[in-house]
Amino acid sequence: MTPFERRTRRAQERLRAADADALVCAPGRDCQYLADVESEQSDRLQLLVVPAEDDPTFVVPALDAGPIRAATWVDDVRTWDDDDGPGTALDPLLSSLDPSRLLVSERMWARFVLDLQERCPEASLGLAGDVLDPLRMRKDETEREALRAAAEVADAAMRDVRALGDEAVGQTEADLAAFVAERLDAHGGEETAFDTIVASGPNGADPHHASGDREIRAGDSVVFDFGTRVDGYVSDQTRTVVFDGDPDPEFETVHDVVREAQAAGVAAVEPGVTTDAVDRAAREVIDAAGYGEAFVHRTGHGVGLDVHEAPSVVAGDGTTLEPGMAFSVEPGVYLPDRFGVRIEDVVLVTEDGAERLNRTDRGWRC
Template sequence: MTSFEARTRECQRQLADDEALVLFPSPNCYYLGGFDEEPGERHFFLFVPSSGDPAFVVPELYAEQVQTSTWVEDVRTWADDEDPLEVVREVAADLDVADAHLLLDATMWARFVLDLQRALPDATVGLADEVLTALRVRKDEHELDALREAADVADAVVEGVRDLGADAVGMTERELARDVESRLYEHGAETLAFDIIVGSGPNGAQPHHGAGDRTIESGDPVVLDFGARVDHYPSDQTRTVVFDGDPPAEFETVHETVREAQNAAVSIVEPGVEAQEVDAVARSVIEDAGYGEQFVHRTGHGVGLEVHESPYIVDGNDRELEPGMVFSVEPGIYLDGEFGVRIEDLVVVTEDGHERLNTTPRGWRV
């Protein structure tokens, strides 16, 4: 039994008798079916009943790709001159789910949701997250190995970028982002985890700035946030550095505060601790230093097939941490119009504590 089939069978055990999953190209579809594809305009579904074998409904041009990539044996196809909803009705009847409670991908495009409702008027709909979030939140060893490898790629790249030193001064943020991208692929990234963030000087005070045309100047704090995907799983690491020159007067205090907050939050990670407690520890350090108003986001987010997924490390989330959970710990302080500081590592909850996936220096000097 492949890991994908094992996940599917476990998922089926969580479904009520009158429930079924209907997924479209998404992380959920890959998690169960093992086939990875971007959403497109054609009808593409994975039906997972509460018992028995699942079935794919795919465009004819995908038939061979799906059949050779997935453990699912039942792959129904439709041609471009045919009505895909006829195949949907046929599969639903064969799997006895035409009047079931269908749990759909939260990211399924509206046109496909409406088409499913039109094709299966006796069915009701809900969200697949009701079942799959609880399964995906704990990573198996294969997933953890991929996440570790992706973190190693990010670690290697941030070390190389630090070595640029004064050579980074005079580059634009976009030029440095392209340099980071090249290094990620050189070190084994299959794709980027997300758009690279290079926030220099005042741009660093925007947590999701991206990378623009501003030229990096001597003394600029630069927020570097990037990651790589390896075997479908991403890394996500942030460091804030000064490539050359003297930073603003308040910068060292802010950076040390963020580093203390991150270390304090990571130190309490273990099974049984509530997610909101990790957030509270980081926030208390920053508030005690007088920067509470400048910490404007949650302390972290889960990482798996998606860069942002459960568990969210935020006030109000009383979910207890469990072995196999992976999430970021990334407190930050942002002084509008001046600079920002964020430090981020990925952390795995182990049986008796935690493991940091990122091990590069967290200081600002290069």
């Protein structure tokens, strides 16, 4: 049994426990997780239907069937063509299921959800995440190795960034973002996992700054937030550095606070602890230093096939940590019109604590 089939069988157990008839997954990370098919939604309907009992079925456009059959362990791949439409393949399948409750992918296009409702008017709809999120949160060994490998690629790229030293002065944020992408590729990454953030000087006070044409100056603090994919799984790390010169007089104090907060958050991670307790451990350090109002986001988020997935490391989430869960710990302090500091590692919950997947220097001086 492949890892993908094992995941599907576990999902079916949870479907039965939830008294739901089937998962209906659009192309995306849920399909990749269950069936080893990586594709994107288009105007032609493509679905993976996983019933609570029996084997799953793909319903796909005929012109896409070959690559899907070659990629997946799922034997039942039903096709439709443009002349007749998807009902020729989908309607008999839904009729055989006669569903009263279907769980659909959160990111399925609205047009396909509405079409599904029209075809199954007696069925109530819920979210596939109710079944899949608890499974996807706990990474199996194949997933853990991919996450480790992705983190190693990001670490190698960050070491290359630091090695630039004062050569980075005069380059733009966009130049450095392109450099990061090139180094991720050189070290074996499959692609950038998200738009690389290079936020210099006052731009660092914007947690989601888009790398632009501002030139790096001596004394600027620069926030680097980037990641890549290996075997579909992502890395996500942040470092805040100064390439040359002396930073804002308050910068070193803030950086020390954020680094201490990040260490406290990681130290809190172990099985049985809740995600909001990890958030609280990091936040208390920043609050005590007087920067609580400048910490404007959650402490972290789950990491896997998606850059942001369950669990959420935030007050009130309350997910109990279990071995195999992977998430970021990334406190930050942002002082508008001056600078920002964020430090982020992905951690993996172990049997007795946490494994940091990112290991590069967390200091600020290059």
